[in-house]
Structure formats: structure tokens, C-alpha cells
Amino acid sequence: MKLLLRSTTRVVALLLIVALQFGCTRGADAAAVAVAVHRTPAHVMSFRSADWLEREDRIAQEQPERVIATMGVKAGDTVADIGCGTGFFTRRLARAVSPGGTVYAVDIQPEMLERLQRYASAEEIGNIQPVLGTDRDPALPRGEIDWILLADVYHEMQQPEAMLSALRASLAPGGRVALLEYRARGDSAAHIHPDHRMTREQVLAEWEPAGFELDELHEFLPAQHFFIFKASG
Numbered sequence: 001m002k003l004l005l006r007s008t009t010r011v012v013a014l015l016l017i018v019a020l021q022f023g024c025t026r027g028a029d030a031a032a033v034a035v036a037v038h039r040t041p042a043h044v045m046s047f048r049s050a051d052w053l054e055r056e057d058r059i060a061q062e063q064p065e066r067v068i069a070t071m072g073v074k075a076g077d078t079v080a081d082i083g084c085g086t087g088f089f090t091r092r093l094a095r096a097v098s099p100g101g102t103v104y105a106v107d108i109q110p111e112m113l114e115r116l117q118r119y120a121s122a123e124e125i126g127n128i129q130p131v132l133g134t135d136r137d138p139a140l141p142r143g144e145i146d147w148i149l150l151a152d153v154y155h156e157m158q159q160p161e162a163m164l165s166a167l168r169a170s171l172a173p174g175g176r177v178a179l180l181e182y183r184a185r186g187d188s189a190a191h192i193h194p195d196h197r198m199t200r201e202q203v204l205a206e207w208e209p210a211g212f213e214l215d216e217l218h219e220f221l222p223a224q225h226f227f228i229f230k231a232s233g
């Protein structure tokens, strides 16, 4: 009961903060803000749809090389790709941290990790460490990760608070997190199911209380927000 009250109070407080930021004073406006902030996690994308992650036009749409260059990942870095799927980003990150760096490829579906390993061995990439995580735990070493990437996955995490806490604990001093999420506003991501899209406000309302501070926000991708966070405090 105490827990329920605490989280209800937190949601109300968040709504109030966002409402104040938007200068919303009337009931209808407050309701619109409530819709904007509240969300339910989407379902997890099944490994049966994994081909979609390797579709041909994805490079033009998601510009992985530009994303990685913007992050500033460099040789020798330790990186974690959370919800790596087939490794569309993991394999590129692995090349970017070579020589000397490692990429932890974390997923909760072993079938995704198996497919990633097949691609990595065909491409002769040897610095990827596959990790089978759980809904609550990415099973990463504490305090060692220079960069974490979450591409098109945060919205489908069933236990986002637990995951954010574990991710924060895994960051090395000065470590940062890159987050890609399809835009919920406007029609740039109209081809994506609404449950798999987020507003900037929804992201900040969950990430800031979890101990993250927005460092950069890039909008060069056609359909996605690209946030960079660092640990706050």
C-alpha cells in the first residue's frame, strides 16, 4: 500500500512538473499532459520478426555510422548494446572500438544472441561478448562501461526502473548512454505502432528520477529522437 501511494505521488508530482513547464492551467490541458507522460511498456519484439532488424533500407533510416560517430565511441572503449537483437548496431560498435575494445551484447532472447553470433563470425568480428540478461538485470560488470546504447528497445522493457538502476551502476566514471526512440509526436514515425514510440517528456520523466541527466539531444534522424545521457549527481 505504502509503495502504491509512493508511486502514485510520484506520478502526480511528475505530471504537475510537466504541466507547469507547459504552462497548463486548465483541466483539458492537464488531461492532455497526463496522456503525454503516462505510458505502458510495449510487448517485446519476438526473435521471429528478427529479419526486420536487418532490412535493407534500415541503414538509410537509422544511420548507424553517424550515430556511432556522434557518440564519439573510440578504440579501446568498453560498450554495452542493450537489447542488441541481431546486432545491427553491435557489429558496427565492435568495429568502432577495435583494437582493444569490447562490446557486451545483451538480450533477453537467446535466439537473438545466436543470430548475432552467426553474423559476427561470418564478418570475422571477435570482440563481442554475448550476455543473456533478464527483464530486470542486464548482467553487466559494475562501474566499467564507457558507453551504453539502447536502440529501439527502452519502450519495450517490462521493468524500466530496475533496468535504469542497473545500467547506471554499470557505467564507468564519465560513462554515457545513447538512447534511440521513435518519435511519438508528429508523423515522422507514423509507420511504427504507437506503443513503440515515445515523447521527449516521457523519456525525461522516467530517466531523470533514475539518476540520469540529459547531455545532448539530436534530431538528425528521420524518425527517431537520439538522446545522450550522463549520470547525474
Ligand SMILES: C[S@@+](CC[C@H](N)C(=O)[O-])C[C@H]1O[C@@H](n2cnc3c(N)ncnc32)[C@H](O)[C@@H]1O
Pocket: 044, 045, 053, 082, 083, 084, 085, 086, 087, 088, 089, 106, 107, 108, 109, 112, 133, 134, 135, 136, 138, 150, 151, 152, 153, 156, 157, 158, 159, 163
Ligand atoms: C526492437 S528490437 C531492437 C534490437 C536492436 N537494438 C536493433 O536496434 O536492431 C528489441 C530487442 O530488445 C530485446 N529486449 C527487450 N527487453 C529487454 C531487456 N529488458 N533487456 C535486454 N533486451 C531486451 C528484445 O529481445 C529484442 O531483441
